[in-house]
Amino acid sequence: MKIRNTILALGIFSILILVAAQLIIIRGIWNQKDELFNLRYRLFSQDALSRMNRIWSTDGFDTARFLISRKSQYILSDTSMIKGDSLSSQSRQDLIDYVKKVLYMEEDVSQFLSKEFERMGIDKNFKPKIVVNRFELINQDQTIPVYLSPEFAKRRQPRPGEGRPQRGTRPVMRQPGRTSEILVWGGRNENNYYRLDFDYIIDFKDKQKVVLKETAASLGLSLFSILVVVSLFLVTYRNLMEEKRLSNLKTDFINNMTHELKTPLSTITVAGRTLEMPQIRSNDEKILETAKLIGKQSIHLNQLINMILEISMWERTQFQIDKKKVKIEEIMHDIVVSFKTGCGNCAELSQKYNFNGISVDLDIVYFTTLVNNLLSNAVKYSDKDPVINIEGYTEDNKAVIKVADNGIGISKADQKHIFDKFYRASTGNIHKYKGLGLGLYYVKKIAEAHGGDVTVSSKPGKGSIFTVTIPY
Ligand code: ADP
Numbered sequence: 396m397k398i399r400n401t402i403l404a405l406g407i408f409s410i411l412i413l414v415a416a417q418l419i420i421i422r423g424i425w426n427q428k429d430e431l432f433n434l435r436y437r438l439f440s441q442d443a444l445s446r447m448n449r450i451w452s453t454d455g456f457d458t459a460r461f462l463i464s465r466k467s468q469y470i471l472s473d474t475s476m477i478k479g480d481s482l483s484s485q486s487r488q489d490l491i492d493y494v495k496k497v498l499y500m501e502e503d504v505s506q507f508l509s510k511e512f513e514r515m516g517i518d519k520n521f522k523p524k525i526v527v528n529r530f531e532l533i534n535q536d537q538t539i540p541v542y543l544s545p546e547f548a549k550r551r552q553p554r555p556g557e558g559r560p561q562r563g564t565r566p567v568m569r570q571p572g573r574t575s576e577i578l579v580w581g582g583r584n585e586n587n588y589y590r591l592d593f594d595y596i597i598d599f600k601d602k603q604k605v606v607l608k609e610t611a612a613s614l615g616l617s618l619f620s621i622l623v624v625v626s627l628f629l630v631t632y633r634n635l636m637e638e639k640r641l642s643n644l645k646t647d648f649i650n651n652m653t654h655e656l657k658t659p660l661s662t663i664t665v666a667g668r669t670l671e672m673p674q675i676r677s678n679d680e681k682i683l684e685t686a687k688l689i690g691k692q693s694i695h696l697n698q699l700i701n702m703i704l705e706i707s708m709w710e711r712t713q714f715q716i717d718k719k720k721v722k723i724e725e726i727m728h729d730i731v732v733s734f735k736t737g738c739g740n741c742a743e744l745s746q747k748y749n750f751n752g753i754s755v756d757l758d759i760v761y762f763t764t765l766v767n768n769l770l771s772n773a774v775k776y777s778d779k780d781p782v783i784n785i786e787g788y789t790e791d792n793k794a795v796i797k798v799a800d801n802g803i804g805i806s807k808a809d810q811k812h813i814f815d816k817f818y819r820a821s822t823g824n825i826h827k828y829k830g831l832g833l834g835l836y837y838v839k840k841i842a843e844a845h846g847g848d849v850t851v852s853s854k855p856g857k858g859s860i861f862t863v864t865i866p867y
Contacts, residue, residue, distance in 0.1 A: 399636065406628045413624055417617040421610070428609045432602060433577050436517075440579040440597065443511035444504070455504035460584055462497045466490070467588035471534050480537050491530055491542040494591065498525045504580070504595060518605065521597040524576065528592040538590070547592065575602040644817040644832070651819070651831050655699055658829075659692035666692070702833060706816070714844045716758035723794050723867075724750045726759065727787055730766045742774050742781035749788040755867040757845065765841040766796070768834040769861050773800035775828055776859075789867075793847070796863045804855040813851065814839040838863070 447455060470476055476486050505523040512519035528547035532539040581594035599605075607614075666685045675681045727748065735744055773783045777800065786797040805813060809820040819832040835849075838861075842849045845865045853859035 424613050428606045436577045447507050459497045459501040487541045521599045524596040526594045531590040648817040659696045662692045716844045718756040720754040723755045724748045734770045744783050746785045761841045765838050769798040777802040793864045799860040801858045805853040
């Protein structure tokens with residue numbers, strides 16, 4: 396149990412490490428593909444923009460700039476709007492709204508980019524986004540601030556000892572926050588009336604899908620390798636457990652066999668010593684009784700040894716049976732009657748047959764062993780006076796034999812294994828019920844060798860019903 400848990404824990408731990416490693420790798424690949432996508436579109440956009448500059452001699456914002464400049468000029472000329480070197484907050488809001496609206500409505504970049512992307516055969520489904528970072532009016536030497544985005548202000552904050560940024564320095568480019576956004580253009584526009592910093596961004600809503608498609612192969616391989624490792628682990632673990640179960644079964648079998656062989660052997664030994672005693676030697680009746688006992692125990696010993704030998708022979712060669720057509724009802728009747736006499740009326744036995752006089756191809760010796768094993772189990776696994784009902788009938792070209800007892804019953808978990816070689820239900824090697832775990836294995840093998848099968852239905856404490864079917 397301890398080893399089993401350790402192996403299980405170690406296996407799960409290793410699989411988790413593998414999954415974590417694969418996740419890290421996939422994440423790396425994803426980020427790489429994502430970055431590559433951005434880079435690709437940034438480069439394509441730069442190319443498109445320079446083409447636009449060459450063809451139209453514009454960066455696509457000329458009209459917007461013209462309108463903003465005219466509006467700035469108008470406001471600067473209206474002295475009622477400017478108090479000292481500032482604008483009222485309402486005017487500032489109106490002005491920045493106007494700037495944003497004009498930038499959105501009058502830009503020609505998106506249309507051009509879309510056409511260029513289409514021409515290059517790449518995804519053109521983007522949404523343009525314009526982010527105004529700063530807008531200032533310029534009244535001769537005086538700067539009238541209108542708008543400064545908090546993010547931009549933070550980024551332009553001078554580091555200690557750096558001093559204020561110089562006029563005309565390259566503006567700080569905004570890094571897009573969302574991963575599907577690609578910064579195409581960011582910069583400053585300035586004339587005598589205003590100074591404007593803004594970014595032009597394109598947002599691909601299908602970017603994740605594209606990246607996923609490009610990562611799919613690695614993702615698939617990763618999942619596949621995880622699946623292979625998990626399946627391998629499960630198969631190995633199952634085999635290991637199966638081997639352990641078999642080795643336990645074998646140990647149990649050896650214990651049970653030793654016990655089974657010892658009983659008749661010690662009886663024979665004691666009987667032998669008894670025969671040596673002078674008072675017995677003079678008593679013919681006692682000699683005969685002891686000789687019979689020795690004979691009976693020798694037969695039992697022989698049966699046990701044959702059983703083991705036969706099983707090891709079945710392992711190596713095909714199960715050979717010698718079938719001939721027999722009236723099944725007659726055979727069943729004979730077997731049950733001789734079992735009852737053989738066990739000294741050990742059980743209350745009832746028989747009910749409805750075979751319609753059919754004949755079945757049977758190996759009588761093996762078939763007798765099959766029925767005897769079922770009957771002796773019904774007697775053996777009983778905690779009260781055994782009552783056994785034997786039923787026989789035909790169904791779908793098969794002879795059906797049911798052996799029902801009022802014994803201790805079999806749990807659901809044990810029912811799955813009772814026909815396995817050496818398997819003994821939870822009584823294991825506790826010798827309350829003697830046995831080698833071979834009886835039902837025999838029954839199944841014999842039924843199968845006749846082209847049939849055996850099943851069980853049982854409830855602990857309520858008895859069991861074994862059903863054998865043999866085609867005819
Ligand atoms: P054995 O009797 O030598 O243990 P078998 O192969 O005949 O081996 O039976 C396997 C196990 O099935 C037994 O250990 C017993 O627990 C269970 N079993 C078989 N027949 C019966 C029955 N009629 N009632 C209850 N348990 C049974």
